[in-house]
Amino acid sequence: MVKPRRAYHTLERAAAGPTYSQEAPYAPEVPYVPHGGAPVQVPMGGAGYGPLGGMANLHVSEPVPPRQQYQTAPLASSATDAPRILSFGSNTQEPVPVLPHERIIAQQTLGVPPLFKTSEHTNPPLGDTSYQVIDQGISGPDFLRMSMYNVPASAKLREATKLPLAVMARPFARAEVPIADFSQDEPPRCARCRTFMNPSMQFASGGSKFVCNMCQFVNRTPDYYFEQTDATGRRIDWQSRPELSVGTYDMELPPSYGTGSKLRHLFAIDTSRDSVKKGLVHVAAEAIRQALYGLDKTPGEGCLLPDTQVAIVAFHQSIIFFRFNASGQLEMLQDNNLQDPVVPPDLFVNPEEAFEGMSSLLDNLPNLFPNAPNHSCFGTLLKVGQDALGEAGGRISAICTTFPSMAPGKLVRRDSGLYTPPSNTQADSHQLAKELFLPTATWYTDMAKEYSKCGIGFDLFAFPTGYSDLTNFGFVAQASGGRHLVYPQYVGQRDARAFMVDFVEACAEPLVATQTALKFRTSNGLQIEKVWAPELGLMDSATNVLATIVYDGSLDPKLDVHVQCAVLYTTPWGTRRLRVCNIVSGVTDMFKAVLRFVDSDVVVAAIARQTTAQMFAKPLAMLRTAIVEKIREIFTAARTNSGTNMPSGYLVVPTQLRPLLPMSLALIKCPAFSPRTYMSDSRTHSARLIERMTVAQLSLYLYPRIYPVHELFDVQDGIDLTTLPMLEAKLSALSTGGCYLIFNGLKFLLFVTSTVPPALVRDLLGAESLDQVSPYLDELPVLDSDISRHTRELCAQLAEHVGRPWCPLQLAREVLLPT
Numbered sequence: 001m002v003k004p005r006r007a008y009h010t011l012e013r014a015a016a017g018p019t020y021s022q023e024a025p026y027a028p029e030v031p032y033v034p035h036g037g038a039p040v041q042v043p044m045g046g047a048g049y050g051p052l053g054g055m056a057n058l059h060v061s062e063p064v065p066p067r068q069q070y071q072t073a074p075l076a077s078s079a080t081d082a083p084r085i086l087s088f089g090s091n092t093q094e095p096v097p098v099l100p101h102e103r104i105i106a107q108q109t110l111g112v113p114p115l116f117k118t119s120e121h122t123n124p125p126l127g128d129t130s131y132q133v134i135d136q137g138i139s140g141p142d143f144l145r146m147s148m149y150n151v152p153a154s155a156k157l158r159e160a161t162k163l164p165l166a167v168m169a170r171p172f173a174r175a176e177v178p179i180a181d182f183s184q185d186e187p188p189r190c191a192r193c194r195t196f197m198n199p200s201m202q203f204a205s206g207g208s209k210f211v212c213n214m215c216q217f218v219n220r221t222p223d224y225y226f227e228q229t230d231a232t233g234r235r236i237d238w239q240s241r242p243e244l245s246v247g248t249y250d251m252e253l254p255p256s257y258g259t260g261s262k263l264r265h266l267f268a269i270d271t272s273r274d275s276v277k278k279g280l281v282h283v284a285a286e287a288i289r290q291a292l293y294g295l296d297k298t299p300g301e302g303c304l305l306p307d308t309q310v311a312i313v314a315f316h317q318s319i320i321f322f323r324f325n326a327s328g329q330l331e332m333l334q335d336n337n338l339q340d341p342v343v344p345p346d347l348f349v350n351p352e353e354a355f356e357g358m359s360s361l362l363d364n365l366p367n368l369f370p371n372a373p374n375h376s377c378f379g380t381l382l383k384v385g386q387d388a389l390g391e392a393g394g395r396i397s398a399i400c401t402t403f404p405s406m407a408p409g410k411l412v413r414r415d416s417g418l419y420t421p422p423s424n425t426q427a428d429s430h431q432l433a434k435e436l437f438l439p440t441a442t443w444y445t446d447m448a449k450e451y452s453k454c455g456i457g458f459d460l461f462a463f464p465t466g467y468s469d470l471t472n473f474g475f476v477a478q479a480s481g482g483r484h485l486v487y488p489q490y491v492g493q494r495d496a497r498a499f500m501v502d503f504v505e506a507c508a509e510p511l512v513a514t515q516t517a518l519k520f521r522t523s524n525g526l527q528i529e530k531v532w533a534p535e536l537g538l539m540d541s542a543t544n545v546l547a548t549i550v551y552d553g554s555l556d557p558k559l560d561v562h563v564q565c566a567v568l569y570t571t572p573w574g575t576r577r578l579r580v581c582n583i584v585s586g587v588t589d590m591f592k593a594v595l596r597f598v599d600s601d602v603v604v605a606a607i608a609r610q611t612t613a614q615m616f617a618k619p620l621a622m623l624r625t626a627i628v629e630k631i632r633e634i635f636t637a638a639r640t641n642s643g644t645n646m647p648s649g650y651l652v653v654p655t656q657l658r659p660l661l662p663m664s665l666a667l668i669k670c671p672a673f674s675p676r677t678y679m680s681d682s683r684t685h686s687a688r689l690i691e692r693m694t695v696a697q698l699s700l701y702l703y704p705r706i707y708p709v710h711e712l713f714d715v716q717d718g719i720d721l722t723t724l725p726m727l728e729a730k731l732s733a734l735s736t737g738g739c740y741l742i743f744n745g746l747k748f749l750l751f752v753t754s755t756v757p758p759a760l761v762r763d764l765l766g767a768e769s770l771d772q773v774s775p776y777l778d779e780l781p782v783l784d785s786d787i788s789r790h791t792r793e794l795c796a797q798l799a800e801h802v803g804r805p806w807c808p809l810q811l812a813r814e815v816l817l818p819t
């Protein structure tokens with residue numbers, strides 16, 4: 001038998017983190033509370049950036065005469081005055097680290113090209129870094145990330161760290177993975193714990209037996225799967241078998257796993273009066289056209305998966321079906337029975353075959369309902385979607401404007417004052433949280449269960465004018481695994497392109513998995529405590545699931561911990577497959593060794609998701625306190641168990657826990673939990689974003705990148721994201737007369753201070769003064785100036801960095817913001 005695979009942990013290598021010299025370019029200037037009972041103060045001021053939300057109270061520092069063209073005051077603080085910390089493995093005093101600098105160091109450490117080799121490297125790169133993964137028998141961090149890569153050997157040691165033991169899974173991060181063909185045979189798996197074959201299983205007795213890496217059970221190799229082993233104990237065919245050579249693979253399954261149907265996609269458009277008046281019907285028709293036929297409006301040029309069947313329905317106070325009859329003629333069928341609608345047969349067509357009719361429908365759709373009432377039977381639409389797609393599952397993309405005003409699914413305005421009052425710990429705050437954040441309409445909760453059961457994903461594109469009770473309204477989208485996108489106060493000039501990009505992006509998913517069943521398995525001594533996601537009807541590359549792990553025994557430090565995530569699903573072309581991802585982690589009985597292999601991004605994500613799940617149960621103030629208390633516990637534990645004589649007044653920050661400080665403060669300032677006044681819809685939407693995001697997306701959403709645009713005019717060698725300095729997300733990092741590009745992974749915010757030089761406004765925005773710049777700008781104008789070229793290049797590179805073709809830009813003028 002070959003030597004068991006081990007998680008490769010080299011303590012010395014990991015202990016040495018990036019060094020922060022006194023010349024650190026963005027030294028913080030923050031109040032600092034030494035460790036010892038009081039909550040840890042973390043060095044950041046303005047990270048609560050949601051869709052413009054966290055920027056509303058921006059102030060800038062004292063004016064300083066500009067040094068040169070466009071430039072403003074130098075950064076205010078100096079490293080000399082910064083508070084000091086001690087890191088594990090070092091007696092060197094260092095300034096409190098700042099996340100932007102950490103990100104640049106992390107990116108540069110990955111090299112050129114940035115590579116992560118899953119068997120040679122241990123801790124995954126920091127969130128918000130770009131890299132390619134080489135699968136060496138363990139799934140890459142894009143598929144699976146653990147909160148600890150050196151798992152405590154006992155529950156007692158885990159408890160001492162105060163850190164959660166969790167795994168984040170994104171099973172369909174990439175569509176194309178190696179495929180193992182078991183269409184004729186049962187997939188090999190452990191007879192005791194049912195773990196599927198993976199590269200960590202060990203073959204013995206010449207290949208006639210294999211030892212399960214989870215439970216150590218010795219299995220007999222099935223005859224159809226037997227192969228001889230070589231002198232090292234490895235099967236001689238291991239390189240040709242994905243299940244023996246890579247961490248992430250698909251399995252073709254035998255007929256006993258059932259059969260599926262080809263993917264069907266239903267488009268639903270709200271044609272109520274408001275929707276027509278806002279021009280949304282026209283925009284929705286164009287978005288569907290682009291998804292079906294591409295920008296060239298040509299059959300076969302669309303972004304849907306091949307052979308996808310599509311249908312279009314409209315709804316306001318009734319449901320309108322568009323169907324092509326046997327002779328290819330388009331029929332419009334209206335159903336006024338909202339309680340029990342009847343879906344006509346043969347609704348779905350191949351968009352290539354129905355090109356003429358579908359194009360004609362999309363041309364005429366904006367003019368079909370000029371006098372529609374301003375009502376929405378959204379609840380009936382959900383029922384129609386379920387009936388139309390049925391047990392075969394599929395995807396629904398719904399463009400909705402009007403508040404659901406008709407039964408079934410009629411909603412009432414629960415946020416009567418439109419805004420959540422400042423939260424407090426009074427008894428009625430509990431009731432308020434329950435009223436605003438707990439789905440109460442059983443129609444929607446029941447529908448969500450049906451969608452999950454049938455394998456249907458519901459994408460909601462909502463355009464509310466005011467309060468829309470997203471807690472209920474968007475519940476099916478959240479629970480079914482669909483997208484939850486909101487465009488409040490829609491203005492076509494500003495928002496139409498952003499919607500179109502989002503819509504086409506959702507339709508262009510390279511792999512849509514329906515009728516899914518997800519299962520985590522882990523090593524003996526551990527068990528999955530909870531999977532923090534509902535039974536999803538649909539999964540795609542945006543699906544991200546957290547699972548927390550607890551102990552049911554102790555672990556042997558000589559053995560590794562393994563976690564396997566398996567998803568049974570139906571492919572878009574109707575076959576049943578299994579997606580398997582595997583990850584390995586070491587085991588230790590030493591406290592310091594645990595902390596040196598912590599993935600703080602997963603820790604933040606786990607804390608965030610566990611907190612959003614409490615939104616309906618506790619007042620927001622209590623949730624914020626709980627987050628702060630959790631962070632305080634973690635750093636108290638780090639200090640108490642460090643085993644080193646630390647001088648009083650110094651914060652002990654283990655290298656791997658550095659991002660926890662700014663990220664946790666950013667978390668309590670994001671719209672979901674912010675102490676500031678937000679509409680309950682904004683909090684619900686923010687919470688659902690957090691629940692759905694990957695660790696990389698969450699990192700950027702909570703702590704955005706900030707670039708001083710006014711310094712980009714003298715970039716010599718073009719924009720390079722790996723070296724271009726970023727600012728800390730705090731107010732004192734901004735200067736009077738500056739102009740800043742803020743990016744949270746979803747959109748750009750161009751923040752322009754009131755005293756910005758006119759030359760900069762002219763060269764960047766093409767106007768003589770800020771007053772002349774359109775507030776509905778959605779991207780920078782193309783101008784022949786260095787600063788314009790560099791800033792547009794920066795925007796393009798940032799969009800590419802997050803894997804998007806384009807991201808919208810919103811203008812924020814300091815002079816117009818409330819003080």
Ligand SMILES: [Zn+2]
Pocket residue numbers: 190191192193194195212213214215216217
């Ligand atoms: Zn087993």
